[in-house]
Amino acid sequence: MMTLSSKLAAIVGPAGCVSVEDSAPYLQDRRGRFEGKALCIVRPSSTQEVARVVTACVEAGVSIVPQGGNTGLVTGSVTDTTGEQVLLSLSRMNIVREVDPLNFTMTVEAGCILQDLQTAAENVDRLLPLSLAAQGSCQIGGNLSTNAGGVQVLRYGNARDLVLGLEVVLADGRIWNGLRALRKDNTGYDLKQCFLGAEGTLGIITAAVLKLFPRPVDPACAMVAVASPEAATKLLTRLQGATGGLVSTFEYMNGECVRGAVEAMDGNRNPLSDYYPHTALIEIGATGEASMRALETTLESAFEDGSITDAVVAQNETQRQALWRIRESIPEAQGRLGAGIKHDVSVAVSRVPELLARGSELLNELVPEGIVMAFGHMGDGNLHFNLNQPGSMPRDAFMSHAGRVNRAMHDLVMSMDGSFSAEHGIGTIKRDDLERYAEPVELGMMRALKQALDPMGTLNPQVMLPPKSD
C-alpha cells in the first residue's frame, strides 16, 4: 500500500517535494519561537495539484497546514510537533495570470511575492497599494489569508478590501472558481469573504483578482513633531479635509522609536532638529503639486496654532526615502536594542491619545525599567505598543514579564472597545486571547462557520479557534 507521502509525491512530482535537509525554513516560525515537524512538505504547482493533495489527505484523515511566505507573526503557518500533518506550500504557484489596466485589476496566483506584484502593477502604470515590512518575501495568498494591513490602509484599506475575486480549494478538495473581476456583483452570499482573513482554516486560496489604483506621482511626504497625540489626530483630520481624503500614510513614532532607529541603525540620521515625544510620518499620495501645496499649507497653520513644533518636508525622492527609512528601521532597531514584549493593538482613531496615555502608564507600572517603544499606523488606530528590554535587566528576567504585560495591555484595549490583534491575526499564539475576549455567541458563530466549510477539521486545525471546552 502506498503511503500518503508517496501519493502526494506522485501528485506534485520531484520538483514539488521538499527534502528533510531543506525543510527548516518551512517548519520554523518567523520569530524563531517555534519549530514544527511534518509528515511531508509539498509544493504543488497548480490549482489541480492542490486539489489532489487535499483530496488525498482527506482520504487519509490527515490534516494540512497551508503556507505562503511564512512571514506571519502569530505562528499560523507551520505544522505542529506531531509530525503527522502535511505542510502545503503555495510557493510554486507564482504566475501573474492576467493584468487588465483598464479594469484596474490583476489576476495572480497565491504564491506570488508581494513585491513582484507591486512591480507588475507599476509596469502598467498602476498601484498595488498593499505595502508592509515583509513584502520582499511574503506571498499574496498569505497576505489575503491573514487580511494583511501595512502602511497604506488609511487610504486603500486592508488586504480584504483589495480583492474582487478568489479561487479556492475547499476543505474536501473541490475547487471553487470565484475569480470574478467585477466591482459590483450581488448574486448571493459573498463567499470570498469567508476565506479572506481565515488563516487557511476554511479553504486554501490559490489565486485572486486584486484591485489596482492610479499611481500617485510625486507623493508629498513629511516628518513632523506633534505637540501631543491629540494634536496628531486633529492634524490628520485637517490634512484629510485639505486633500479631500488623500492621506495615504499617517504613522506615529514615539521619541524612543525615532532615537532607536537613528542610533541603532547605520545610515539613519534624525531628520528633525531634536528628538520629540511624539512624531508622525505623513504621506499624501496624490498627483503633482496640489498635494504638496495642501501639505505645506496645513503644516504652516498647524505650526501657527502650536499643534506641531518641528517639521521637515521631503524635497525630493532621496529625502523621502530617508524619512521612510526611519519608520521602517524601527522593528529591526528594537531587536538590536534588546528583547521586546510586543503588542499589535487598535482602538478608534479618536481614542489613540487615550490609549497612548493609559498604555504607557500601564507599561511603566508593570516594568518600570522597561523602554516604551510605541509606533505604527495611527491613521488606522493601530499601534505596535511595545516594551523593550532595558540595559539594566537580563533578557530572561525581562521576558519573564511577557505574559503578564500582554494580558494587561490586551485587557486595556478590550476595555476601550479595541482589538488585541489589529493586523497580525490569531494563529496559535493568540488563540487563548480569542477564547478569553470573544463573546460566546461570537465564538459559536465562528465554530459554525468552521463546521460548515471544514467539517472534518482538515485545514490548519490548531489555528485560530480554541478547542471546544466541552
Add this chain to the structure above:
Amino acid sequence: MMTLSSKLAAIVGPAGCVSVEDSAPYLQDRRGRFEGKALCIVRPSSTQEVARVVTACVEAGVSIVPQGGNTGLVTGSVTDTTGEQVLLSLSRMNIVREVDPLNFTMTVEAGCILQDLQTAAENVDRLLPLSLAAQGSCQIGGNLSTNAGGVQVLRYGNARDLVLGLEVVLADGRIWNGLRALRKDNTGYDLKQCFLGAEGTLGIITAAVLKLFPRPVDPACAMVAVASPEAATKLLTRLQGATGGLVSTFEYMNGECVRGAVEAMDGNRNPLSDYYPHTALIEIGATGEASMRALETTLESAFEDGSITDAVVAQNETQRQALWRIRESIPEAQGRLGAGIKHDVSVAVSRVPELLARGSELLNELVPEGIVMAFGHMGDGNLHFNLNQPGSMPRDAFMSHAGRVNRAMHDLVMSMDGSFSAEHGIGTIKRDDLERYAEPVELGMMRALKQALDPMGTLNPQVMLPPKSD
C-alpha cells in the same frame, strides 16, 4: 392559549403593531408586481424587542421577513402569499447612536433613512458617500442587507465597504454585538461579512458602525459626449491618472436616455448642443480648484485627440444640479415613456464597450421595435441595460418578450464573466437565475452557510437560495 400575533403585540406594544388598513405599504413590492399577506406586521423599537420577536417566532415555527424601507427592486422584503409569515419592520429603530468625527464613523440603527444619515454626517463636516435613487425612503439596514451600490461606488465602494461593525439579531433570537469602530481588527473570522448582502436570510441587522469620509468641497462636474464607449473607458483612466484616483462618479447614458430625460420630464434641458450616442456624467470629488483644473485639462486633451466631441463643465452648484438631474431623471422618464424590460448587469470595466455593442445588437434582434435605453455606473462596469416599449406596440405585447429578453441578456453577461445582478440582489425575482448560473459548488457553499446560521429556515426563507431540487 395566546396566539403568536398577540404574543408579538405584547412584545412591541401598540405603537409597534400595524393594523390591516395600514398594511398595504408593507406588503406591496416597490414595483407593484407582487402583493403578499402576513400573519402580522410588527415594528419593534429596540434590539431587545427584535430578539424577543424572533425568539417567539422560532418557538412557534413561524418564519420572518425583515423589512427596511421596502424600496428593493427584486421583491426581497415582502412576505409571501400564505399569510403565515411575520413581517418585521425595522422602521422604528431610527436612532443615530453616536457620531465620532475624529474616527470618521457613525453608529446608527437599521431603520434610519439614508438621507437623514447623509445629513447627520454633513452636520459634522463629513461625507457618508452611499447615494442612490431611493435615499429619501430607503433604510440603512436594507442598504447593508442588500449591499447597495449607487452613484459613488467608483471611489467609495459598495455598502459593504462602508461598514466597520454590526449588531445583528441571529436566527435563533440571540444578539450579536459586533459594533466595533475599528479600521483594523483581525481577531477571528470577519463575521459581519456574513450578514452584509445576505438579504436578511442569515440574521437581522439592527445597527451598524459606518465609515465617514472628508467632505469634498466644490466637486468638479461635467457632462461630455464621448466618441465611443471605448473612448469613455479610456477617458475614465486618464481622469483617474490626472486626479490620483478622485473620480467619484462616471455615469454612462446612451442617446435615448438623455433624450428621454429631457423630453419626458419638466424642467430638464439638454446641456449639450445636440443628442449624442454616448454621453457621460463625470464628477471629481476633491477639494477646490485642483480637481477643476485636472478635469478641464484632461477634457481639453480629450477634445484634441477626438475622444470627446462635446462637453459642458458646471460653473456653479445650480449648473451641477441640472447635470445630475438629467442622470437622475432617467428611471422616471423611462416609466413615463412606456413599459420597460430591465437589467442590472455588470462586466469588467474594460469590457463595457463590448457589452454595449453586443447587448444592443441582441436587444435589437429580439425586439426590433424596442428602444434600447442603457445607462448607469460605467465606472463600476455596471449598466442598467433596459429595453423600452415602443409607441407602435401595446404594453402587454411588449412585456410578453420580457422572459426571453432577460434570459438572453443574462446569458450574454454570464458568457462575458459578468453578473446578472450587479447591485439589486436576488430577492425572489432572480432566484431562478441564481440556480441557473451559479456553479453547484457555489450553491452548495451558500446552502452550507444558510444551514450554519439559520438551520430552521426562519429568516426570509423564500429569498435568494433556490429550494433544493432533491
